[in-house]
Amino acid sequence: MGKASSREWTRIYLIYGMDQWQAFVFLLCQAILFSVLSILYLYYFNEISHTFQSFLSMAAVSGGAARFAAGFTGSVTALSALCLFYAATNFFYSAVPLHSEMAQRIVDTVPDWSTVRLVLDLGCCGRGILLNTAAARLKKEGGLGKIIGLSGPSPVELAATLRAAKVEGLEEYVTCRTGVxxxxxxxxxxxxxVVSGTFVHTVGREQTADVAAAERGRAVAELVRVxxxxxxxxxxxxxxxxxxxRRLQEMKMEDIRLSERVTAFMVSSHVVSFRKPTHHLHGPPEVRLDWRFC
Incomplete structure (x- = not known):
């Protein structure tokens, strides 16, 4: 698939769609609502100022203070609209163009795909952007490699993932199954x-914070085990x-690399890569910043 350009993300969206589109629509509707309120504030500013003055007259507040309060409220409303538009834009960008770009970066982290025969996409999130990016690399190498996408029990999601692989011409390299x-x-x-994109943080999310952290640790341990x-x-x-x-350090993994922060879905995200050692190590492993992800 390659790195998404400004002209390719529309094709990516048509094939894969956008998960959790309800959140994007909600943010966009809120942004439009606050924008309309800001315009109404501007158009009816004098009337609103008089209303503020009538409410504040009982506290012996001057008319200038009432106009300031009305202007301040209007400014906050306009600023809220801008913030909501930014949040909606970031959410859409994270779900489609950024997801595709990060999928390519994840695939590029594996140094030699010619030796890869079997890959696991843990979580297989969405319609399979990462899954198909890895499958495309396997196809490019011309080998007999396969990638398994592990997802939840929803047959609708699995069908959508396999349909996207068929559209991309990668169905012979891709298979999906359910699991925990x-x-x-x-x-x-x-x-x-083993690759994974924006999935592990969802493990145990319905539990308390301590239990969820323990569940995420088990997921990382399982990733290492297989x-x-x-x-x-x-x-x-x-x-x-x-x-x-920290969990990977405890398990004595080698060549642990941590990327700088990448803003996705309005929060910080990172990429961590590692290699499972071929022998037992003594002492804590070194953690490096991987500037390829900056």
Whole structure:
């Protein structure tokens, strides 16, 4: 698929759509509402000022103060509209163009795809942007590699993922199955590479904070378990990536790299990559900043 250009994201959107579009529509509607209120404030400013003055006259507040209060309220309304438009734009950008770009960066982190035979996309989020980006690389290498997308139990989501792979001409490289991230249905050392995009933070989200953190730790441990010795893991996720880094350090993973912050869905996100050692290590591993993601 390659890195998305300004002219390609429309094609990406047509194929994959946008998950959680309700949030985008809600933000956009709120932005439009506040914009309309701002225009009404500007058009009826004198009348609104008089209304403020009538309310504040009982407190012996001057007319100038009433006009200031009306102007301040209108300014806050206009600023809220701008913030909501920005949030809606960032949400859309994160869901489509940024997701495609980060998928390509995740794939580029795996150094040698010619040796990769089996890949796991943990979470297989959305319609499979990351899944199909990895499948496209396998196809480009001309090998017999396969990628398995593991998702939740929704048959609608799985059907949409497989449909997108067919549209991209990658169906022979892609398969999907359901499972739980904290107990993956695969044997130890099954995969040459494991990738994941904006999924692990959702593990245990319905639990308390401590329980959710423990569940995310189990998901990271499972990711490591199913990875072959010498295999590469790459996780792009929101909010909790430093927590994953600590877990990987505890498990003695090698070549742990942490990207700088990337704003996605109005929060901070990072990419962490690592390699499963082929032998037991002693001492804490080094964590490096990977400037490729900046």
């Amino acid at each position: 991230a904290t107990k993956l249905p695969f044997l130890d050392g099954t995969f040459d590479a 990875l072959k010795q010498g295999g590469i893991g790459v996780v792009w996720d929101l909010l909790h990536v430093p927590e994953y880094v």
